[in-house]
Each structure stands twice: as structure tokens, then as C-alpha cells.
Amino acid sequence: MDVEITRMSSKGQVVVPMGMRKKLGAGEGTLFAVVGTADGLVLRKIQAPSKSELLGSIKEMAKEAEAVLKAEGFGEKDIVLAAARARGR
Numbered sequence: 001m002d003v004e005i006t007r008m009s010s011k012g013q014v015v016v017p018m019g020m021r022k023k024l025g026a027g028e029g030t031l032f033a034v035v036g037t038a039d040g041l042v043l044r045k046i047q048a049p050s051k052s053e054l055l056g057s058i059k060e061m062a063k064e065a066e067a068v069l070k071a072e073g074f075g076e077k078d079i080v081l082a083a084a085r086a087r088g089r
Helices: 018-024 051-071 076-086
Strands: 031-036 041-046
Touching: none
Parallel strands: none
Antiparallel strands: 031 041
């Protein structure tokens, strides 16, 4: 485990030392989850999903919702009517 010392700015910003940034492949805009512990913080590099991953997840959720609605006896007309009511039409 690497240990470095850094300082917090008056704005609450902390610089991640260059060697650690290089090792992580972290550059400007890299996302981190900040986890509070009893005596400190842990930074975990995270990846935002790509556009294709996000669209794939949305499609999967739509398939699951469609299956649940069909199992409950809802048809396409029911969904269209519910959407129209929700929109105030």
C-alpha cells in the first residue's frame, strides 16, 4: 500500500499525488466514490456507465416491466390510457 501526505485547501479540495493518479489512470474528470470511515476517508475510483451500457439497462428494465404488466393482465391499450390520464388528456 502506498502512503502519501496531502493537504486540504480552504475550499475542501484535496490533491491526489501525481504518482497515485498515474497508477490509477486517473485524470481530470475521473469519478471517485468518497466513503467515510470511523477515522478517515477512502476514495474509490468508479466508472460511469457508457451510453450503450445505460441503454442496455433501460431496455432490460422495460422488458421486465412489460412482463410484470402482462402477468397482471395489462395490455397495450391499458398502458396508453393510463399514460393519457397521467398527462391530463
